[in-house]
Amino acid sequence: MFDELGEFLGSANTRAAILGDLGQHVYLALLPLVVGVVLAIAIGAVAHRTRRLRGFFLVPANLIYTLPSLALFVVIPGIIGTRILDPVNVIVALSLYTTALLIRPVIEALDSIDASVVAAATAMGYRPLRRFFAIQLPLAVPVLAAGVRVASVSNISLVTVGAIIGTGGLGVLFTDGFAREYFAPIIVGIVLTLLLALVVDLVLVAMRKFLTPWQRGVST
Amino acid sequence: MIGDIVSWLGDPAHWTGPNGIWPRLWEHLGFCLLALGIATVIAVPLGAFVGHTGRGGVVLVGLANIVRALPTLGLVTFLFLIFTESKPATIIGLVVLAIPPILAGTYSGIASADERALDAATGVGMTGWQRLFQVEFPIAIPLLLGGIRNAMLQLVATTAVAAYVGLGGLGRLLLDGLAVLDYPKVVAGPCSPRCWRWQPISCSPGSSASSCRTGCGSPQPSPRDAAWRPSRPPRRRPHEAQTVRRAVRGRPARRLR
Numbered sequence: 001m002f003d004e005l006g007e008f009l010g011s012a013n014t015r016a017a018i019l020g021d022l023g024q025h026v027y028l029a030l031l032p033l034v035v036g037v038v039l040a041i042a043i044g045a046v047a048h049r050t051r052r053l054r055g056f057f058l059v060p061a062n063l064i065y066t067l068p069s070l071a072l073f074v075v076i077p078g079i080i081g082t083r084i085l086d087p088v089n090v091i092v093a094l095s096l097y098t099t100a101l102l103i104r105p106v107i108e109a110l111d112s113i114d115a116s117v118v119a120a121a122t123a124m125g126y127r128p129l130r131r132f133f134a135i136q137l138p139l140a141v142p143v144l145a146a147g148v149r150v151a152s153v154s155n156i157s158l159v160t161v162g163a164i165i166g167t168g169g170l171g172v173l174f175t176d177g178f179a180r181e182y183f184a185p186i187i188v189g190i191v192l193t194l195l196l197a198l199v200v201d202l203v204l205v206a207m208r209k210f211l212t213p214w215q216r217g218v219s220t
Numbered sequence: 221m222i223g224d225i226v227s228w229l230g231d232p233a234h235w236t237g238p239n240g241i242w243p244r245l246w247e248h249l250g251f252c253l254l255a256l257g258i259a260t261v262i263a264v265p266l267g268a269f270v271g272h273t274g275r276g277g278v279v280l281v282g283l284a285n286i287v288r289a290l291p292t293l294g295l296v297t298f299l300f301l302i303f304t305e306s307k308p309a310t311i312i313g314l315v316v317l318a319i320p321p322i323l324a325g326t327y328s329g330i331a332s333a334d335e336r337a338l339d340a341a342t343g344v345g346m347t348g349w350q351r352l353f354q355v356e357f358p359i360a361i362p363l364l365l366g367g368i369r370n371a372m373l374q375l376v377a378t379t380a381v382a383a384y385v386g387l388g389g390l391g392r393l394l395l396d397g398l399a400v401l402d403y404p405k406v407v408a409g410p411c412s413p414r415c416w417r418w419q420p421i422s423c424s425p426g427s428s429a430s431s432c433r434t435g436c437g438s439p440q441p442s443p444r445d446a447a448w449r450p451s452r453p454p455r456r457r458p459h460e461a462q463t464v465r466r467a468v469r470g471r472p473a474r475r476l477r
Contacts, residue, residue, distance in 0.1 A: 068377035074394050153289045160291035164384050164395070171293055178297040178385065186301065190294040197289035 008184030018173070022192060024087075025169035028162065029155045030200070032091050036098020037148060043099065044106025045132060057103055064100040069093065069161045090162040090169075097158065098151045105147030109140035142215065145208035149201055156197045160189070170196075239392070248389035251382070252375040255311055259318035259371060264364070267326025271360070272352050280327060284320035292317060292378045300385040310387045317378050318371040325367015329360025 008014055047057045072093040077084045080092065113136055121135045163171025173189030176182070209216060228234060235241045270276050296313045303309035333356045341351045383391025 066373055066376075068380040068391075070377070070380045070391060070394055150288075153285070157289055157291045160293045161381055163293065164381070171291065174291070174294045174297045175384075178300065181301055183298070183301060186294055186298045190291060190298065193291045193294065194286065194289050 004182070004184045005187060008182075008188065018188060018192070021168060021170050021172050022196070025156070025159055025171075025193075025196065028087060028090050028159045028167065028169050029094070029152070029196075032094035032098050033148070033152050033155055035091070035095040036102060036151060037144075039095065039099040040102035040106050041137070041144075044103050044110060047103070048107050048110040054107065058107075061100040061103045064096050069097075069158050070164060072096070073162055073165045085166045087162075087167045089165070090159065090167045094155050094158060098155060101151045101154070102144070102147050105143055106140065109143035110136055112143060113139045138211065141208060141211045145204065145211075149204050152200050152204060153197045156193060156200060160193060239396070241393070244388060244390050244393055248376070248379055248391075251311065251314065251379050251387065251389055252372065255314035255318050255375055255379075256368070256372055258311075258315045259322055260368065262315070263319045263322035263367075264326050267323045267364075268330055268352065268357070268360075270323075271327045271330025272348070272356060274331075277327065277331070280323060284324050287316065287320045290317070292381050293384065296378075296382050296385055307387060310382045310385060314375055314378055314382065318375050321370035321374060322364075322367045325364045325370070326360060329363030329367075330356045332363060333359040 043057055047053045073089055074084075076082070076089045076092050077086065080088075082088050117139065118131065118135065121131045126135065159169045160171030160174060162169055163173075163175045170189045170193050173185040173192075177184070177186035177189070233240075237243070267280075270280050292313070295316065296310055299309040299313045303312075330352075337355055337359070338351065341355045346354065379387070379389050380391035380394060383389050383395055
């Protein structure tokens with residue numbers, strides 16, 4: 001098995017192809033993460049302000065998260081009219097998952113903020129929009145960051161499923177290895193996916209530390 | 221499109237028979253429940269041990285996170301290649317993926333028991349086991365069931381993916397449908413049922429259906445036959461592996477054997 005691995009990684013062409021897959025994977029996993037975070041913050045802010053809308057957003061969010069990824073990947077082209085091989089399908093599907101996963105943490109994070117802090121900001125003359133971005137959102141970061149970490153890990157692992165429907169990413173190594181009964185690409189794919197998840201997680205932890213300077217020194 | 225779906229679902233031929241909806245549904249459910257059962261038997265005692273003794277919590281959380289990052293497709297294809305028989309291997313994969321949520325649920329449920337309740341239990345003279353079964357478990361049940369629910373969720377989705385390596389279930393319908401969705405010509409083509417393993421990725425979106433099915437013509441055993449299994453290819457030299465890889469990506473349907 002290790003000889004195979006050596007042979008597989010020994011060739012410059014293979015390495016270039018794997019790097020291409022890795023780049024594609026990062027793109028397919030992280031773009032939906034960003035889209036999902038932005039959407040979830042927007043929806044969460046609305047749902048936080050009007051309590052009646054909570055169920056309206058939370059119930060579909062729970063439902064979306066129960067959809068099998070493969071089913072979603074396959075059905076989305078039929079709904080939004082893209083081609084089946086279009087990477088946009090995966091991006092849309094993963095954005096949906098990320099949003100669905102993050103709506104609840106966003107609402108909970110906004111709820112957990114001390115009401116007196118918000119009241120103080122209002123008393124100082126902050127208008128709602130500025131109050132949200134300058135006070136509420138930064139204070140929500142610790143809870144939100146935990147949700148984003150979970151979403152990033154699940155995105156990175158789900159992108160590989162996209163290989164079945166033919167979008168790129170490290171999953172190609174799995175379908176490739178399976179079709180050829182060849183262990184090396186599969187092992188390389190698994191290891192790279194895990195490493196990618198780890199690296200992105202570390203970056204997110206660093207970002208959280210940077211965004212919440214008042215919590216430095218407190219263990220996460 | 222809705223009309224298509226309704227008329228497809230309305231056709232009784234699509235519901236019964238070996239590739240119908242009902243058999244596939246039962247198959248899917250069976251695999252999920254089997255994996256869920258095995259995972260529960262493994263994960264609940266382990267989670268209870270860690271939660272009860274408080275030992276190994278950090279290791280457990282780390283392990284659960286790693287498994288969450290583990291790509292399901294990679295695990296399933298890997299196990300399929302290691303064990304020559306497809307079904308047990310795939311079920312091992314499903315079990316591996318179902319364990320962390322149950323483990324985390326049990327652990328956090330038992331760890332969530334109020335310190336005072338535990339003190340009281342010790343105070344009235346309960347032994348460790350009695351405390352575990354009569355105090356900690358009842359308290360843990362909501363979170364434990366939440367964990368099992370998460371695991372089932374994961375399993376339903378992953379079983380669909382596992383159809384890729386030949387496990388049945390509803391994923392089979394997805395993949396079969398996918399194979400014909402973008403290439404209507406292939407449906408009419410004589411080789412369509414045998415070509416399910418061609419790699420759609422290698423057809424650029426612009427290329428026509430006919431160019432995508434080059435090489436499909438030679439009759440091959442259908443992987444749906446239970447006994448079907450491709451023979452192991454000869455070990456390749458690196459440069460050969462290279463060509464093969466390019467071939468897989470560049471020209472789809474050629475079987476590399």
